[in-house]
Amino acid sequence: MACFQRESPALKEILLKLYNAEKTMEIDHHLYEFGSVEYHIQSSPSDPQYAYLSISTPLLSQGVMLSHGLSHFTIQMVKEICSDVVEIIEPTKEGYQLTLRLDFAKILNSKDSEKVISEISALQAVILSTQLKEMLLSVNTQDTYQGTYKPIKLVYHPREPFFVIRQPKKIMAVFPMRFKDKSDVIIATAFFQELMDVGNSKEWSKAPPCCWSPIPPPELTGEPFEDLSTNGGFVSFDISSRHVDDKRVDKTVWSLLNFHAYVKFHVKSTRGFIQRRMRKRLEGLVQVLPKSSSEEEEEEEEEEETKKVQGRRSRRKLVILPKSKILKRKCGYFSRKIKKIRSRIKIHGFWRFRKRWLKMPKFSSSRGYTKLE
Amino acid sequence: MATSLRLYLTCIRNTLEAAMCLQNFPCQEVERHNKPEVELKTSPELLLNPVVICRNEAEKCLIETSINSLRISLKVKQADELENILTKKFLRFLSMRAEAFQVLRRKPVQGYDISFLITNYHCEDMHKHKLIDFIVQFMEDIDKEISELKMSVNTRGRLVATEFLKQFV
Numbered sequence: 211m212a213c214f215q216r217e218s219p220a221l222k223e224i225l226l227k228l229y230n231a232e233k234t235m236e237i238d239h240h241l242y243e244f245g246s247v248e249y250h251i252q253s254s255p256s257d258p259q260y261a262y263l264s265i266s267t268p269l270l271s272q273g274v275m276l277s278h279g280l281s282h283f284t285i286q287m288v289k290e291i292c293s294d295v296v297e298i299i300e301p302t303k304e305g306y307q308l309t310l311r312l313d314f315a316k317i318l319n320s321k322d323s324e325k326v327i328s329e330i331s332a333l334q335a336v337i338l339s340t341q342l343k344e345m346l347l348s349v350n351t352q353d354t355y356q357g358t359y360k361p362i363k364l365v366y367h368p369r370e371p372f373f374v375i376r377q378p379k380k381i382m383a384v385f386p387m388r389f390k391d392k393s394d395v396i397i398a399t400a401f402f403q404e405l406m407d408v409g410n411s412k413e414w415s416k417a418p419p420c421c422w423s424p425i426p427p428p429e430l431t432g433e434p435f436e437d438l439s440t441n442g443g444f445v446s447f448d449i450s451s452r453h454v455d456d457k458r459v460d461k462t463v464w465s466l467l468n469f470h471a472y473v474k475f476h477v478k479s480t481r482g483f484i485q486r487r488m489r490k491r492l493e494g495l496v497q498v499l500p501k502s503s504s505e506e507e508e509e510e511e512e513e514e515e516t517k518k519v520q521g522r523r524s525r526r527k528l529v530i531l532p533k534s535k536i537l538k539r540k541c542g543y544f545s546r547k548i549k550k551i552r553s554r555i556k557i558h559g560f561w562r563f564r565k566r567w568l569k570m571p572k573f574s575s576s577r578g579y580t581k582l583e
Numbered sequence: 584m585a586t587s588l589r590l591y592l593t594c595i596r597n598t599l600e601a602a603m604c605l606q607n608f609p610c611q612e613v614e615r616h617n618k619p620e621v622e623l624k625t626s627p628e629l630l631l632n633p634v635v636i637c638r639n640e641a642e643k644c645l646i647e648t649s650i651n652s653l654r655i656s657l658k659v660k661q662a663d664e665l666e667n668i669l670t671k672k673f674l675r676f677l678s679m680r681a682e683a684f685q686v687l688r689r690k691p692v693q694g695y696d697i698s699f700l701i702t703n704y705h706c707e708d709m710h711k712h713k714l715i716d717f718i719v720q721f722m723e724d725i726d727k728e729i730s731e732l733k734m735s736v737n738t739r740g741r742l743v744a745t746e747f748l749k750q751f752v
Contacts, residue, residue, distance in 0.1 A: 393668045397736065400665050404740035409748055417748040453751055465750045476743045480736055484669070487735070488676045491728050495721065496683045 216464050217331035221249055225261075225327045229314045234258035244471075245367070247334050250306065260313055262299070264306035267334050270341040270366055270467075280307055280337065287340040288333070292326050308337070338366070339463035345374070361430055363437065370470045371437060375429045381449040383466050384427060387442030387473065394477050395442050401476055402445055418447045418462075445469070588726075591638040592719050598634055598646055599655070599715045605703040608651040619652030619702050645695060652702045654688070655718060656695035659725055669732045670696060674725070686714070697725075 220241050228237065234255045241249040246268050253261040269280075280288075288308065289298060294316045302309040312330065317323050345362060361373040361384070375382040387402075389395045402422035409420040424443040426433075453462045465472075610616040611626055620629045631648040638660075645656040659674070661667040674697045681687040686705055688698040701714060 393672070396664045396668050400737060401740040401743065404737060405744040405747070408741060408744045414745075414748055414752070417751045458751070461750050465747065472747060476740070480739060483739065484672060484732065484736070487732060488673055491673075491724075492677065492680060492683070495677070495724060 216335040216460070217328050218243060218247075218249070218334065219331075221251070221263075221333075222327055222331035224251055225263075225312075225330060226324070228253055228261055229317070229323055229327065237261075248306070250303065259315060260311050262303075262309060262311055263330070263333075264303045264309040265333055265337075266306045267337060268366070269307075270338055270345070270364055281341070281344060283344045284337055284340045287336060291329050291333070291336060295326055296330065308333075335460065335464050338467055339460050342374075342463050342467070343459070361433060363433075366467050367470055372466075372470070373430060373433070373437075379450070381454070382427075382429060382446055383449060384430060384444055384446045385469055386426070386437065386440045386444055387470075388440050389442050389477070393481070397477050397480050398442050398473055401473065401480075402443065405445070416452070418449050418453055420445060420447050422446075587638060588723075591636065591642070591644075592722065594636050595644050595646075595722070596715055596719055598636060599653075599718065600711075602631070602634070602646055602648040602653055603701065603706065603711050603715065605651055605653060605701070605706050607703050617651075619654075619700060620649035621647050621652040621654045622700070645692065652700060654692070654698060654700050656692040656698040657722060657725075658694070659696045659729065665736065666729060666733055669736070670729055673729065673732070686717075 218241070220243070224237070224239055224241075228235065228251075235253060236255060237251055237253040239249075239251045241251070243249070248266040250264040251261065285298060285308075288310075289296070295313055297311045297313070299309045299311050310330075310333075314323075317326050342364070345364070361375045363371050363373055365371045370388075372386070373384040375384065387398060389398060399422075405420055406422055408414055409417055421427075422443055422445050426438045426444055427446055430438060430444075447466065449462060449466075453459075607617070608620065608629065610618045611629075620626060624630060629650045633645060633647040635643055635645050637643040641658070641660045641662075643658045645654075647654045647656075659670050661670050674691070677684070678687065678689050678691065678697065681689045686699050686701050688700045691698040699718060705714065
């Protein structure tokens with residue numbers, strides 16, 4: 211699913227097209243993606259050196275406190291994407307949070323072009339992950355309770371908040387899961403149990419340990435009741451320093467941000483799979499139906515008739531009759547038909563009359579022919 | 584096949600062979616009407632004693648017979664919640680397409696998961712032993728299909744979980 215990749219595939223395709231074009235193209239694209247993300251890409255022959263990219267994305271907010279614009283830290287991280295190629299323009303375009311000017315001429319190698327363009331296409335992921343990093347780093351040391359920090363409530367998708375709790379040796383991410391349908395809850399619960407089994411196995415010791423429980427974990431004690439009332443339970447991940455090192459931090463943050471969407475997509479796909487499977491099985495079950503006895507008899511009769519017809523045809527081919535005999539047979543058949551038609555009504559004593567007066571004339575004499583003198 | 588399942592199915596088969604003696608019987612109350620008496624249950628003299636065959640607390644079969652019709656209701660085993668929803672979905676799916684099966688009832692009897700209604704007309708059109716074979720085969724196939732569905736759903740969940748955790752490694 212496109213939304214789980216850090217790079218936006220549509221944006222990447224357009225930027226690659228712009229880069230590989232021999233002449234500067236006139237482009238003015240608006241892209242709308244999952245999660246209310248909007249991109250605006252512009253390029254014109256009047257300004258052949260540069261292309262302009264604007265982005266509008268819902269920002270990570272801390273529950274009640276809505277975030278207004280991008281912080282200095284986020285802008286700094288965006289500048290570091292490809293400092294030669296990317297330049298932030300102020301003021302930004304109306305309706306967008308960030309506008310970048312892209313200079314493809316500064317990409318030295320064609321081999322590096324795809325890498326650079328991929329990094330630019332992952333702009334939204336960079337913005338969100340830097341916001342999360344900033345929130346984690348700026349946790350106030352006074353907000354501690356019994357050695358653990360107060361849970362930070364983060365809202366990325368509307369009505370789907372999740373909590374991040376900073377602990378001395380790890381960070382705990384807790385996702386309260388809510389579903390509309392009861393069957394979704396059961397399918398998701400089966401998935402969470404598999405996730406726990408896989409995550410806690412020896413082969414996946416490097417992955418963050420995960421846990422599912424129907425009741426809120428003790429770390430969320432004191433949080434508002436509306437945030438803790440769920441029907442899908444609570445999934446928690448223990449993120450250690452290993453998962454947030456320089457190489458993996460972006461991937462880890464992006465995966466955590468899209469966990470809700472990932473689960474919902476899996477539940478939807480499973481429902482579709484069950485439906486397809488049932489349709490397929492229905493065809494198999496219907497074929498087992500017993501055939502009716504009359505249908506079987508009809509089939510047997512048809513088989514016999516085809517055999518008989520074949521037999522008659524073969525007999526006809528073997529016996530060749532002279533033409534005169536064939537004519538005689540046809541005439542006889544015709545005369546019998548006429549007699550039947552004429553003699554429908556049976557009258558006593560009428561047979562004598564019929565024998566004398568209603569006899570069909572013979573066209574051929576038994577003696578052959580009589581010579582006329 | 585497990586021994587208990589074989590015994591259960593054999594018992595159902597023998598009961599159906601004895602119960603499936605149906606004949607045409609016009610409705611006694613409404614002129615020129617011909618209704619399956621097992622559904623109406625207005626004339627007790629036309630009904631035979633219903634038989635319940637239980638494999639265990641969760642699985643049972645109810646066979647109700649009358650002079651011109653026979654109703655078979657099945658309760659399928661549901662070990663956990665996932666099997667519960669899969670069974671409900673699948674049997675509801677089949678019931679909605681009852682015309683394809685001819686002998687299937689659109690709505691199961693209360694307390695059961697799926698019901699069949701066999702009338703004397705079905706017995707005239709189809710062989711009795713084949714009808715019974717179909718019912719017994721259907722029961723086996725349903726159990727098998729629910730188990731396979733459950734396994735498939737769990738396997739999919741495991742694969743998806745593996746793919747998700749790969750991103751952290």
